[in-house]
Amino acid sequence: MNVLAPAIVVRGLGVRYNLTLTRRTTLKSTLARFGRRSAAPGARHFWALKDLDLEVQHGETIGLIGPNGAGKSTLLLAIAGILEPSTGSILVDGKVSTLLTLGAGFDADLTGRDNIRLAGAFLGIEGKELEALTPGILDFADIGDFIDAPVKTYSIGMKARLGFSIATAITPDILLLDEVLGTGDQEFRAKSQLRIRELMTQAKAIVMVTHDLAYVTEFCNRAVLLEQGRLVHDGAPEETVALYRERVTKKKLLAAGTSGRFEGAAAP
Amino acid sequence: MKTSPREAVPAGPATARRRPLGALREGIRDIASRRRLIRYLVAADLKRTHTDTLVGRAWWILDPLIQMAIYWILFTLIFERQIPDFALFLFAAILPWKWMASTLGDASTSISSRVALVRQVQFPKLVLPAASVGAGITGFAFGLLALALFLVPYHERISPWLLALPLIAAVQAVFIFALAIGVSALNAFYRDVGNILGHTLRLWFYLSPGLYSLDALGPGPVRTILSLNPMASILDSYRRIIWGTEQVAHGVAPDFAALGIVLGVSLVLLALAIMGFKRVEPAFARIL
Numbered sequence: 001m002n003v004l005a006p007a008i009v010v011r012g013l014g015v016r017y018n019l020t021l022t023r024r025t026t027l028k029s030t031l032a033r034f035g036r037r038s039a040a041p042g043a044r045h046f047w048a049l050k051d052l053d054l055e056v057q058h059g060e061t062i063g064l065i066g067p068n069g070a071g072k073s074t075l076l077l078a079i080a081g082i083l084e085p086s087t088g089s090i091l092v093d094g095k096v097s098t099l100l101t102l103g104a105g106f107d108a109d110l111t112g113r114d115n116i117r118l119a120g121a122f123l124g125i126e127g128k129e130l131e132a133l134t135p136g137i138l139d140f141a142d143i144g145d146f147i148d149a150p151v152k153t154y155s156i157g158m159k160a161r162l163g164f165s166i167a168t169a170i171t172p173d174i175l176l177l178d179e180v181l182g183t184g185d186q187e188f189r190a191k192s193q194l195r196i197r198e199l200m201t202q203a204k205a206i207v208m209v210t211h212d213l214a215y216v217t218e219f220c221n222r223a224v225l226l227e228q229g230r231l232v233h234d235g236a237p238e239e240t241v242a243l244y245r246e247r248v249t250k251k252k253l254l255a256a257g258t259s260g261r262f263e264g265a266a267a268p
Numbered sequence: 269m270k271t272s273p274r275e276a277v278p279a280g281p282a283t284a285r286r287r288p289l290g291a292l293r294e295g296i297r298d299i300a301s302r303r304r305l306i307r308y309l310v311a312a313d314l315k316r317t318h319t320d321t322l323v324g325r326a327w328w329i330l331d332p333l334i335q336m337a338i339y340w341i342l343f344t345l346i347f348e349r350q351i352p353d354f355a356l357f358l359f360a361a362i363l364p365w366k367w368m369a370s371t372l373g374d375a376s377t378s379i380s381s382r383v384a385l386v387r388q389v390q391f392p393k394l395v396l397p398a399a400s401v402g403a404g405i406t407g408f409a410f411g412l413l414a415l416a417l418f419l420v421p422y423h424e425r426i427s428p429w430l431l432a433l434p435l436i437a438a439v440q441a442v443f444i445f446a447l448a449i450g451v452s453a454l455n456a457f458y459r460d461v462g463n464i465l466g467h468t469l470r471l472w473f474y475l476s477p478g479l480y481s482l483d484a485l486g487p488g489p490v491r492t493i494l495s496l497n498p499m500a501s502i503l504d505s506y507r508r509i510i511w512g513t514e515q516v517a518h519g520v521a522p523d524f525a526a527l528g529i530v531l532g533v534s535l536v537l538l539a540l541a542i543m544g545f546k547r548v549e550p551a552f553a554r555i556l
Contacts, residue, residue: 017554077553081390084550098388109316118312121305122391 005093007174007205008056008079012088015049015074015229048074049229052088061206063220063237065213065244070226072209076176079207094173094204097123108152112143112162115151119166133169140195141165142188161188168195175199177208213241288543295542298392305391309399313374314406328410332363333418339479352517356422360510361478361503363411364437368444368499369469371404375448376455376462383556393549394542397452401445408437415510427519429509436505436522439531443498446537453545456552477503483514498533501526 049071056062064072077083079090080098106115116137120130138147141162146154154162177196200206200219210216216223216237223240225233227247233240299306317325336359343349343358351357378396379386386393412433419426455461476499485491494500505522512518 018551077387082388082553084553096390107312107316110312114308114312114315118305118308121302121308122385122389124391126304 006055007058007060007093008054008207009091010052010054010075010079010088011090013049013052013054013075013078013085013090014047014087015071015078015083016086017046017048019044019046047086047229049078052229052231054224054231054234056205056207058093058204060222061200061220062208063216063223063240064207064209064226065211065216065223065240066226066232067248069228071229072226073178074229075226076178076207076209079174080176092174095170096174096176097167097170097172098176098178106151106159106163109150111150112141112147112154115162116166119163120169123166123170125170137162137165137169140168140191157185157188164188164192164195168192168199171199171202173204175203175206177206177210213244217241291543291546292539295392295394295546298394299398302392302395306395306398306402309395310402310406313399313403317403325410328407329414329417332359332366332411333414335366336362343479353422353425353511356418356425357481357507357511358479359415359418360507361476363408363415364440364503364506365473365476365478365499367404367408367411368440368447369473370407371400371444371448372451372465372469374403375400376451376465378448378452379456379552380459380462380556386552386556393552394449394545397448397545398445400452401441401448404444404448405441419510425510425512425518427509427512429519429521432509432522433506436502436509436527439527439534440502442531442538443502443534446534446541449538449541449545453548457548457555472497472499476500477507481507481514498530501530 052071052075054062054075064075066072074083076098078085079092080096081090081092082098107118110118116134117130120126120133125133141147141158141164143154143158143162146158151159151162208220220237222235223237224231225240225244225247232247233243314325317327336355339358339362340355344354375397378400379393382396385391451461451465455465475494476497477494482491482495482500482504485494501523505527508522509519512520
């Protein structure tokens with residue numbers, strides 16, 4: 001690979017959800033749909049992302065901001081390879097790690113130690129590599145003898161700590177973060193912030209989703225504003241954050257105007 | 269939509285999906301490269317099942333015995349069926365049937381019950397039904413212990429053909445694997461599959477020679493149709509090596525030709541199941 005190649009290249013990315021095949025789908029609704037297939041094709045699709053272009057260079061830390069449902073998390077999932085693009089392409093140079101995975105693979109009936117093995121295997125870390133990492137994971141999670149008790153006996157905080165420790169055990173080339181900065185109690189939060197900063201210095205590129213705009217201006221060297229699945233702005237953090245704040249304020253005013261609470265303000 | 273249509277350029281793993289043979293190769297690679305993960309999942313399953321019950325893993329052995337006892341009571345006391353060593357006759361078929369039924373039940377929820385995992389971690393989803401199959405094989409192995417105990421009072425029926433059991437089990441394992449992959453993917457899309465599965469398996473069992481033998485039916489179109497069922501050949505083979513036939517009161521050779529056909533059909537089904545699974549795999553994260 002060329003050293004100068006970007007860490008992540010996203011071209012014309014579109015991610016479409018099929019609303020007819022959600023988790024509550026039953027055979028009946030599908031059969032019903034076959035019956036009137038010609039009627040309004042494509043009406044039951046939802047584009048979570050549409051025509052998105054993004055390049056992330058090595059060494060960059062990108063903040064993704066935008067209102068809920070803008071497609072920020074979808075973009076992270078697509079970069080991680082979990083969601084397949086419906087259109088466009090994504091090229092990633094290096095090993096990707098998401099910190100989305102806090103405790104996702106946990107089996108409540110197994111002990112913490114068994115869960116480290118299982119979660120590691122799901123993430124593709126096995127055998128000697130995992131054995132070498134385990135002491136560090138135990139040390140960081142700091143849950144003492146509970147490690148040999150079933151995870152169902154853990155408190156939410158303990159579970160989060162173990163999940164965080166596993167997820168951050170390997171140093172990825174490309175780090176994807178989705179609002180994981182507020183995990184556990186005060187002490188662990190400080191510790192996890194430190195660990196994330198450590199990972200950030202080691203990773204070649206970072207993409208993070210956060211609603212903490214101060215965090216974006218402090219840590220990111222670029223920020224991208226998404227709205228309704230589209231890229232609205234891509235630029236310096238201060239600039240993007242300012243634009244986002246402006247748009248949020250404008251929307252609030254508009255909403256207030258149409259709701260009729262400030263009748264005079266909305267007058268032409 | 270205002271946007272101009274773009275050429276879909278699939279990234280990375282999606283490329284092979286377009287070509288069936290590539291998908292097959294990739295599916296086999298998924299399973300081979302994640303052997304350890306599958307093993308951990310099987311171990312997790314074994315640790316979990318029955319740990320909160322009084323007699324624990326003895327249920328692996330008790331379950332088929334109790335089921336057999338129920339059928340035995342029904343058929344000897346109520347229907348007055350006159351088959352020698354009827355308990356062994358039943359057990360030889362119930363044990364492998366239970367293997368298939370419980371594996372398919374497990375497999376049907378193997379993907380749909382792991383929403384968080386599928387939506388947040390990138391891993392080959394084929395390992396999930398594969399783990400169900402692995403756990404099922406272990407359960408069947410425990411069941412063989414029950415069979416060994418059971419054969420003690422019927423020791424005069426034991427013959428060297430009993431050693432052909434792993435061969436029949438191997439054919440059945442391929443068949444089960446193909447179906448397990450299918451139901452795991454289908455149930456991720458349609459939760460009805462779980463409901464339909466129970467009824468389908470029950471009907472299928474009654475249409476398979478579990479409680480009766482096909483020989484008892486006599487020649488005719490019904491028998492011909494029923495013998496097209498792969499499970500008919502499999503159950504019949506188990507019964508022949510364990511119990512024998514109506515004429516011979518000890519284990520005899522299985523029908524190798526029929527088993528060969530079932531193996532061929534199962535391998536084709538397995539290849540198709542892997543190809544189909546790889547095709548729909550990217551959708552799981554979106555629909556769960």
